[in-house]
Amino acid sequence: LSLDERLARYVVEGTKDGLLPDLDLALQDMPPLDIINGPLMDGMSEVGRLFNNNELIVAEVLQSAEVMKAAVAYLEPHMEKTESHTKGRLLLATVKGDVHDIGKNLVEIILANNGYEVVNLGIKVPSDQLIQAVREHKPDMVGLSGLLVKSAQQMVITADDFTHAGIDLPLLVGGAALTKKFTLTKIADKYQGPVIYAKDAMEGLDFANRLMD
Numbered sequence: 001l002s003l004d005e006r007l008a009r010y011v012v013e014g015t016k017d018g019l020l021p022d023l024d025l026a027l028q029d030m031p032p033l034d035i036i037n038g039p040l041m042d043g044m045s046e047v048g049r050l051f052n053n054n055e056l057i058v059a060e061v062l063q064s065a066e067v068m069k070a071a072v073a074y075l076e077p078h079m080e081k082t083e084s085h086t087k088g089r090l091l092l093a094t095v096k097g098d099v100h101d102i103g104k105n106l107v108e109i110i111l112a113n114n115g116y117e118v119v120n121l122g123i124k125v126p127s128d129q130l131i132q133a134v135r136e137h138k139p140d141m142v143g144l145s146g147l148l149v150k151s152a153q154q155m156v157i158t159a160d161d162f163t164h165a166g167i168d169l170p171l172l173v174g175g176a177a178l179t180k181k182f183t184l185t186k187i188a189d190k191y192q193g194p195v196i197y198a199k200d201a202m203e204g205l206d207f208a209n210r211l212m213d
């Protein structure tokens, strides 16, 4: 197998045997983010496909998620960073009812490495907790992640709750079940502030940079 195929296979098979030496090899000619967005994400897509076809069970998907997390944690120190946290503060969460956090944590790593202070509230975060955290941490923007179809709906509810709480901070949303169209119609419809859809963590960073400029 090629190196890319081996990296994807660690994720698909949920095994870490040999993962770190292969990540070291990959680091010799690829930036860490390309390793994540390329072979590791290919592996995760395959896991999603197999799970969808009932060829994997939740326990096996969890193992794959552990491998992905271990790989991201190993690659993180190799990413380029700016030293200061001066560009702005992002409050970040996976919405209520959703436990998926790998994409959210990637957003945290990428923004934190690029000069943002990130307050990560974790998973399954309901709007009242978000509203309280906005008041406490006074962020410059709020980031919501969610991978389930029902999470997209939960973002609409959260946007509506924000509006009723008088919050109009820029809202950055992302996750597999979301689309730009859903964001600009359903979510924006309930929100009094700007809403931005990011298809991946880098796009999230681009939007954050544009907002803070």
Ligand code: B1M
Pocket (backbone or CB within 6 Å): 044, 045, 047, 048, 049, 051, 052, 058, 059, 061, 062, 064, 065, 097, 098, 099, 100, 101, 102, 103, 104, 106, 107, 142, 143, 144, 145, 146, 147, 148, 149, 150, 172, 173, 174, 175, 176, 177, 198, 199, 200, 201, 202, 204
């Ligand atoms: Co689940 N899961 N899962 N899962 N899981 C999906 C999402 C699913 C599509 C799989 C499938 O059926 N093909 C499906 C959703 C169906 C739907 O609603 N459309 C699904 C399901 C059904 C479920 C359960 C209901 C299964 C069950 O229990 N029967 C259950 C839900 C539990 C719950 O949330 N209440 C469940 C559980 C799990 C595990 C716990 C086993 C595990 C998650 C572990 C964890 O996160 N700690 C898991 C996993 C790993 C997946 C898949 C296979 C991979 C997700 C992932 O981590 N991808 C996923 C299938 C898939 O997506 N192909 C699937 C890698 C990650 C880097 O990508 O998070 O998309 P992602 O982030 C991307 C972009 O979306 C974007 O940037 C990232 C790339 O740079 N992004 C943002 C994300 N958030 C952003 C925020 C931003 C900006 C960009 O700004 C704030």
